Amino acid sequence: MDKQTIDKQILLLPGPTQIPPQVALAMAQPAINHRGPEFKALLKEVTAGLKEVFQTRSEVVILTASGTGGMEAAVTNFISPGEKALVVSIGNFGERFAKICKTFGVDVEVMSFPYGQAADPQAVAERLQADTKHEIKAVLVQHNETSTGVLNDIEAISRARGNHPALLIVDCISGLVAADFQTDNWNVDVAIAGSQKAFMLPPGLSMLAVNERAWQVAERCQNRSFYLNLLAAREFLHNKGSTPYTPAVAIFFGLKESLRLLQEETLPASIARHALMRDMVRAGVRALGLELLAADEVASPAVTAVMVPEGMKPADIRKPLLEKFGIVVAGGQSKVKDKIFRIGHLGYVSFAELFAALAALEAVLVDAGMAVEPGAGVAAAREVLQAGLNKQGR
Ligand SMILES: Cc1ncc(COP(=O)(O)O)c(C=O)c1O
Incomplete structure (x- = not known):
């Protein structure tokens, strides 16, 4: 053969x-007005569903962007130029976090672990303890490093911060739903997901769970993104029940169905x-x-x-x-x-x-x-x- x-x-x-047939069918629905009542109801429903998946009571905003767009939003909305960030890298996507930080003028320090290994929470604890002046404003890390097939212990990394005030920004793009991820219980400040992974959807949406502490940082941050502006996304969600710019409506239809399937499976x-x-x-x-x-x-x-x-x-x-x-x-x-x-x-x-x-x-x-x-x-x-x-x- x-x-x-x-x-x-x-x-x-x-x-x-792969995309389940039910999800594909849901995405084939006729177009709706993204500023109309149907989309408002849809956005409300999927946002509530996502909170359950993220295991959070915090705000979840949805961007029409691939996962990297969500990563970029997490850098530009929470870390100002010249501020220091610690990227804990165990592979290609950790390296991407570092590249995004550099692109936006963040003073990035990379703590790398060999490909195939998980990050050592103790090393993170020691680095943050040494930062007595609290110069490090954020710790960025992958939940699941897709390039090596390694799952980090986010709960332990979060605990490793001790009393250090740095935000914990976690890329759980390929880990959410496949592995346990408890945004609130683990004190994750910003969590980033993507539609084309365990959500069983096409690429195109990035979802971010952002807690109150992180929103306060965002208010002060010298944000350098127009399109990926999370404060704007939150304002539209609250005040208008829509998104600042035209969303990928068809994927939102699919998201509603995939959340229903997930609820069914649990x-x-x-x-x-x-x-x-x-x-x-x-x-x-x-x-x-x-x-x-x-x-x-x-x-x-x-x-x-x-x-x-x-x-x-x-x-x-x-x-x-x-x-x-x-x-x-x-x-x-x-x-x-x-x-x-x-x-x-x-x-x-x-x-x-x-x-x-x-x-x-x-x-x-x-x-x-x-x-x-x-x-x-x-x-x-x-x-x-x-x-x-x-x-x-x-
Ligand atoms: C862990 C992780 N982070 C970020 C990304 C980037 O997402 P995207 O390719 O949707 O931009 C991926 C995609 O494979 C990923 O697996």
Whole structure:
């Protein structure tokens, strides 16, 4: 078999993710006036739904922008030029936070951890304790680092601040809904999400939960963004029930439906499902003789970074997976670009699709000349799935 003869793909990316048919249908509704009563009701409903997902009572604002737009808004609305920020980086998206800070004149200090590792909360605590003059105004960090498949312990990083007044700004773009994220309980000041991840929507919306302390900072901040102005977004939300500029209305329709689906599944069940998918993929890939970038203790429930076998390039695996089987996985980024490929198990993914991916991966490895025990990947994943379902009493 050289090429798949039907045009069907299983998207196993860590975003954009697959879209449930109900969500796709919701987005096909006729257009409405974004300044009219229907949109006002829609905005109110999805904003309330998002608060539940963020586990917050604070204000949530929605921007028509990709996740990076949300990251940029978090920098420009809360950190003034010349102010110091500590970026805690464990991969490509941490580096992006640092680049955005530099672009907007923030005095950025980067605390980097090796690719594949989580941030050490103790190191953050020590750095902030040393900052006796409270020069650091914000700590920026990823919840789930998509480039390496590592989940940070945000609760511990938040606690590491002690009495230091720096804002905690967290990019939970690929982690929210896939892993627990308790904005209020963990004292996260600003949390940033994106539509094309576990929300099962197309790219285009970024949602930010902002607490009162952070809003006060925003009032004083020399904001340098016109479009990504969060105070304007809040004012329109409160006073007009709309957005300052034309929103991506169709994605808002989809968001209403995806929030309904999430409510039906429940947040704890979604988090448990993602953890189970992570464990299935990790067991399956290991049984095929491949190594993983991240240790089990810090492994992401959204995406698994797999080391490419010696002598191969990521494309040697990704290309046949796509062309022969229609399985779409991601490549590496930044420092591990040529060393890994990434299997997303985020959002609207079924256990059966993971079995399919592991079976296809086995075929690709065998074609490449690797000795693999037939069916080993699927068998290992099935065992993990069965044990997980038994534990859940299913
Ligand atoms: C953790 C994280 N942060 C930020 C982004 C950037 O989001 P976008 O590509 O929507 O701009 C992504 C996207 O992959 C991400 O996974």
